[in-house]
Amino acid sequence: MSTQPFLFPETPEIFVARLDSEILALLMGHAGGPLSLALEDNEKQVLRTIRFCRGIANAINIRDIQARTNLGARSIKEAVRTLRMSFRLPIGSSKSGTDGGYYLILTDSDRAVWVKTVIDQVRAELAVVRAAAGRQATLELVGQLHLEASKDELEARL
Numbered sequence: 001m002s003t004q005p006f007l008f009p010e011t012p013e014i015f016v017a018r019l020d021s022e023i024l025a026l027l028m029g030h031a032g033g034p035l036s037l038a039l040e041d042n043e044k045q046v047l048r049t050i051r052f053c054r055g056i057a058n059a060i061n062i063r064d065i066q067a068r069t070n071l072g073a074r075s076i077k078e079a080v081r082t083l084r085m086s087f088r089l090p091i092g093s094s095k096s097g098t099d100g101g102y103y104l105i106l107t108d109s110d111r112a113v114w115v116k117t118v119i120d121q122v123r124a125e126l127a128v129v130r131a132a133a134g135r136q137a138t139l140e141l142v143g144q145l146h147l148e149a150s151k152d153e154l155e156a157r158l
Contacts, residue, residue: 046069
């Protein structure tokens with residue numbers, strides 16, 4: 001277990017126990033997340049595989065997930081997206097060479113690595129937009145993303 005400060009206000013032990021209880025309930029077929037959904041089979045397989053990959057030091061790469069689940073890379077990525085978005089599970093990912101992979105986010109450091117990965121992806125995609133569509137289109141896209149983020153924040157407060 002990491003000795004880094006935890007991202008969440010509860011003690012590390014309570015957070016891990018609560019998260020594991022939530023994951024176990026989902027794996028047993030109970031509904032969960034803000035929409036009270038049940039996991040699809042692919043999502044269950046992926047969640048079973050990463051359930052104990054706690055923290056970036058224990059990340060599991062996509063090839064190992066493929067070997068354990070017989071799912072393709074695209075199916076795994078879609079399952080992870082659903083687990084993050086529909087079930088609000090703190091699943092991080094890193095593209096750090098051979099050490100990269102998926103993991104449960106437990107600490108500020110885990111979260112920072114994942115956020116950096118996402119920001120790097122966004123920057124790379126913006127560079128592609130700028131190359132293909134020009135500076136103005138890129139600025140318009142950034143403005144639209146800002147408006148959408150502001151709207152989401154406002155809705156969260158209501």
